[in-house]
Amino acid sequence: MDLDANPNTRLRYRAGLSATYYDLYQYSVYALDYGEVYLSRWDAWPHAGAAWLQGSYRFPGGVITTAGLRAELFSPNTAFFSPDEGVTVQASDKWQISPRLGFSVPFSDRSVFFTTFGHYFQMPPMYCLFLETSFDFAEGTVISGNPDLEPERTQMFESGIRYSLDPLTDLSISGYYKDITGLVSTEDHYEGTYQVFSNDDSHGMARGLEFSLSRRPGAHLSGTLSYCLSVAKGRYSSMLERYNYSQVGIVYVSREDNYLDWDQTHTLGASVELCSFRGEGPSIAGFRPLENSSAGLSWSFGSGVPYTLPPTSSELVEVNTERYPWNMQTDLSLSRTQDLGPVDLEIGLGVYNLFDRKNVVSIYDTALFHQTGDPTGETGNPRAWSPARHFLLTAEVRW
Numbered sequence: 001m002d003l004d005a006n007p008n009t010r011l012r013y014r015a016g017l018s019a020t021y022y023d024l025y026q027y028s029v030y031a032l033d034y035g036e037v038y039l040s041r042w043d044a045w046p047h048a049g050a051a052w053l054q055g056s057y058r059f060p061g062g063v064i065t066t067a068g069l070r071a072e073l074f075s076p077n078t079a080f081f082s083p084d085e086g087v088t089v090q091a092s093d094k095w096q097i098s099p100r101l102g103f104s105v106p107f108s109d110r111s112v113f114f115t116t117f118g119h120y121f122q123m124p125p126m127y128c129l130f131l132e133t134s135f136d137f138a139e140g141t142v143i144s145g146n147p148d149l150e151p152e153r154t155q156m157f158e159s160g161i162r163y164s165l166d167p168l169t170d171l172s173i174s175g176y177y178k179d180i181t182g183l184v185s186t187e188d189h190y191e192g193t194y195q196v197f198s199n200d201d202s203h204g205m206a207r208g209l210e211f212s213l214s215r216r217p218g219a220h221l222s223g224t225l226s227y228c229l230s231v232a233k234g235r236y237s238s239m240l241e242r243y244n245y246s247q248v249g250i251v252y253v254s255r256e257d258n259y260l261d262w263d264q265t266h267t268l269g270a271s272v273e274l275c276s277f278r279g280e281g282p283s284i285a286g287f288r289p290l291e292n293s294s295a296g297l298s299w300s301f302g303s304g305v306p307y308t309l310p311p312t313s314s315e316l317v318e319v320n321t322e323r324y325p326w327n328m329q330t331d332l333s334l335s336r337t338q339d340l341g342p343v344d345l346e347i348g349l350g351v352y353n354l355f356d357r358k359n360v361v362s363i364y365d366t367a368l369f370h371q372t373g374d375p376t377g378e379t380g381n382p383r384a385w386s387p388a389r390h391f392l393l394t395a396e397v398r399w
Contacts, residue, residue: 001018011055011056012057013055014055016050017049018049019047019050022044022046022047024126026042026130042131044076046077048075049072050073051070051071054067054068055067061106066101066103068100071095074094074123074151076093076129076148078130080147091147091148094123098120099118102114102115112162113159115157115159116157118156119155121151122151122154124149127145128149128184128197130147142194143194143240144196146196146197149184149198150199154180156177156179157177158174158176159175160172160174160175168222169213169216170213173209173210173212175210176210177206177207178205179204179205180205183200183203183234184198184239185197185200185239185242186198186239197239200242204260206231207230208228208229209229210226211226211227212225213226217275220276221272223270223272224270226267226268226270228266228268230263230265233259233260234257235258237261237262258318261306261320264303264304271297271299273294273297275295276292278292292337293334293336295332295334297333298333299331300329301326301327304323304324304325304327307323307324307366309370310367325360327360327361329353329357330354331352333348333350334350335348343397344398345395347393347394349393350391350393351390352387352391354389358386358388359386360375360385360386361383361386362375362381362384
């Protein structure tokens, strides 16, 4: 439910309520081998709700300020057996009141400075709360859910400038940071008999600077140019990373923040499209071969993401100390639309990886790659490389 009110031309209020009820059930059996069977059977009825209030005011000169509060509540609505305590406990409700603030200041009729700050609340996926909570454990190490998990809590700030060069062309420069606490990991129970999802005491962070120059369609020439400088660090790149380490005998992981799996310091992209409209282009015996046609070229570049070398000790691992090679790809697209009376026929051709560049997308043996530069591993897996040059021909009829 949303309410939106404008008492006058300068003031605006918005408010709303939302509620969600879940009816969840899972029953699954996974037989990995004889005597190694995993059974998951659970049901749950959690619910969630939110209420928000936001107000904005436009000052003389075009300055706009916006402030709001969002209250969020999640109730697991369940009691669960705690093996550590040996009793059944009630999962507590989780809630947060999140302030949000933003303002924009125009410097001229073409430029504006903007900034936003806010707190955000997000519960982990439902399976992290309720998986295996029936404790139907079979042989082998399993992961149990934790209905009493805390939410992930995020603080985010962004600030930047937008400038309009002309009605179709915009320039934007902005910077941001994001801090996240309450990230989910796993922890051992009963000397590795099973593991439980838990809130790790670490935090994640992301920082970045973005640049964008874009020209929207509407003229013969359009395109974009973008660049991002960023860093993403934390202790674990996924909620299962600690569990995966334990399965191969790694006991200790560095407690220092490391680069996360998706950390990519530099990303750069560019695209350009030339197009013609109906009745344009040279005429040959009354036929215009270039009308309603377009040609586009896109290019992307990315510096290498991190990877981890096998540890020299079975008890300690240093995470993401190495980097993939940088990658680059160019794509070409061509299309033409022909008027066939009541219908339009569009023929398109896409050429992907135009220059047939071999980019490393997966490393199947990090130690071998570190020594030889071959990412395919001992089996020579071709999926270590990005797809070779390939084509896509399309036809679309519109009426």
